[in-house]
Amino acid sequence: MQTEKVVDHMVNWLKEYATTSKTNGFVIGISGGIDSAVVSALCAKTGMRTLCVEMPIHQAPTQMTRGQKHIESLKKQFMNVTNIEVDLTPTFETMKSIFPLAEENDHLQLTLANTRARLRMTSLYYFAGLHGYLVAGTGNKIEDFGVGFYTKYGDGGVDLSPMADLLKSEVYEVADYLEINEDILEAAPTDGLFGDSRSDEDQIGASYDELEWAMHQDDLGKSAENFQGRKLEVFNIYTRLNRANQHKMKPIPVCEIPLHLKKD
Template sequence: MQIDKITHYIINWLKEYAVNAKMDGFVVGVSGGIDSAVTSTLCAKTGLRTLCVEMPIHQAESQVTRAQEHIAQLKKRFANVTDVRVDLTPVFEEFKTEIPPTNDDTYLDLSLANTRARLRMTTLYYFAGLHRYLVCGTGNKVEDFGVGFYTKYGDGGVDLSPIADLLKSEVYKVGKYLEVPQSILEAAPTDGLFGDSRTDEDQIGASYDELEWAMKMQDENKSASDFQGREKVVYELYLKLNRANQHKMNPIPICEIPLNLR
């Protein structure tokens, strides 16, 4: 992997896209994780205005600290970086008081977790509209095209995705090259949507290294019967999630009216 060349390619791609779109910069939600840290740094290195938005909702203190450390570092390194903090906790709590109670709470926690992500998306687009910025996505290849580990119209609601063709391991390599804070490079990946300490691996049931392996096996048209033990478990899990989340990865289906009915 030619990290330096790939990094500069993404930076040029971002700048060219923004200039062609006649937009003035980028807005990025910064969570304290590796993906948002890498994405915001790439945006900053374009030289265009980059707004880092911190949007805590009952966030763990460790995540808040990492996000603030990263933003402070970016502002010190790049004069084009600004930041804003929007505490969405009161908004989220008010939302919960307005929705009707449910008799079946099987999917309540997941629905509320996705609501957090969609409140953040709305906030990012508010600032994007205010400043003529593009909302920059932070999803990597494993999340966006492997297991669909993101919220539809939440963190999946973006204008462009600069790191969506990078595997998680590659994002870490770029992050190291970009001098992302060590605390972020060492932190266990988490979406922070449940207000507890659960990691991405806890939620998915496999590590990103295992998922990257499974993506490679899928590209090679392997079947679950080709494997045993942990590899078989991981591959079956990957295929299950990949199938279940195709509705996120594919374009929105359109009901096309037959010509003879027009």
């Protein structure tokens, strides 16, 4: 990949989109992970106002520290970068307290995890509306269009998505070029939505390198019969998640009413 040219292309794309839409800049949720670090750096390089928002909800201290170090690094390099922290933990706990009691199980845990993501989306749009900014998405190709590993109307609720055509391995190439902090580069990817140390790989059952391989095989039209052992396991994980999460990747279904039924 021609990393420098790819970075320039994304930065120019961001700036042109914001200028054309007559908006004042960008707002990005900072998680302490590589995706938000790269997107915030790309937005900062446009020269337009870039607001980095930390939104902890029972967040692990290590994630907070990585995010804070990244923001400070950006602010030293770019005068157009500002930041704010909004502790959403009390809001999250209030929501939990007013909802009906539910049985403790995997469905509840996933629902609460998605609730965290949607609270953060709401917060980002508050600041976007306040300042006339665009909410910049942090998804990449394997998450957004491969396995659908994001929250619908949570971190999937954005105005534009500069990295959605990059595989996770390519995101790391861009991060290395942008000199993103080493602790972020070395950290295991995690969505940080469960209040524990589980990584993306723990949740999915496969690494991003494995998923990229499976995505390529699926694009080639390969089927499970072509593989065995770990490759078969990974291919099945990928295809299962890809099929199950198509509702995230396709437009909302619209019930089209036949014209003759609309006539009296």
